Structures are given as structure tokens and as C-alpha cells.
Amino acid sequence: MTEPATEPAVERRDDRHRYEILVEGERAGLTAFRDRGGQRVFYHTEIDDAYAGRGLAAQLVGQALADVRAQGKRIVPVCPYVAKYLTEHGEFADITDPVTPDVLGWLRDGKPA
Template sequence: MSNLVEDNPAKNRFEILVDDALAGFSAYLLRGDVVVFTHTEVDQRFQNMGVGGALIRGALDQVRARGGRVVPQCPFVAAYIDKHPEYADLVAVLP
């Protein structure tokens, strides 16, 4: 199973494709260079397969690569960052 995480700015979300099928997404709002994650969904066919974690890891890696920060309003993203402290430095506090 191959998967690919892509930013879809037209829909304000990161999407994960598994074997060319949309398996899930994490929606966001942009506040300058801060990405506010608001909601994450994984298609039922792909749940409990690590797809959600791969999606968030890919999204956070892309935000880091472009020098951005994140606000994890989505509980799934917040839990992922809690379990993976290597991403804690990306968390920003909005004024």
C-alpha cells in the first residue's frame, strides 16, 4: 500500500491518497504562516491502518519544510503531537 500526502490549498486541507484513492484529510485555516488544523477525517475503509497518523505526519513535515507553525485545534492532531514530541516545536499560540 503506497500513500501520498498532498496539500490541497483550494480546499484548505491536506489529503492522503492510498493507492490513488482519497483515504482521508485534515482541514485547516491559514493565519499568515500558521496552519490551524480544525478537523481530520479518515475514510472508514482505511481506519485502524495507520492512515491518520501518516496523514498528520506528512502534513506536519510539509508545514515544517516551509517554515510554518501549527495550532492543533483538531483533537486528532493535538493527540498526534502529544504522542510525537518531535513536532511540539511547531505549535504556535494565536494571540
């Protein structure tokens, strides 16, 4: 009998400043962030081509944003995918801050939080 496929799992990797989505133990994608005080600034999301078309990016970002809420932080969506996700999921509007030139400069210059 074949074992059923396990559900994808999302893990926060603070040591790498990202959330990863794992499919059967293999990393299928990530969303990268940097913390700026009480803000979590998301700046990049990717899903490996081998896992494309499975809805993994939405699952990854949704769980990452729920984790941000649970930590009492706010979201800054520099990443276009995260920004698009937020337009479709209004439940995070109360913890979302706008992307400002100040945030973009901070992110570009690599200043620690």
C-alpha cells in the same frame, strides 16, 4: 503476477485547504486547515471508514506537519487528533502554538487570513 499495492501518498491541496491521503489513487482521508498569517490552523481530520485501522491518520498528519515545518509555518492544533498526535511526537513542539480563544474565534467567524 499481482502488482504490489502502492504506498499511501499525502498531497497538499491548497485549493481545498487540506492535505489528503490517497490509497491506490482514491482519497482515504483528509486533514483540513486554514492559514492565519504564519500559522497553519488544523481544525478537522477524518479517515473514511473503509480505510480505518491502517494507521493512515498518523501518516497523514505526520506528513502534513512535516510540510508545515518545511514551509516555515507554525502549527495550531484545534483538531483533537492533531493535538493528540503532537503529544506523542515532540519533534514538532518547537513550531506548535497553543489554541487560544482568539484563534477559536477567528476560526469560528471565518475571517480570511
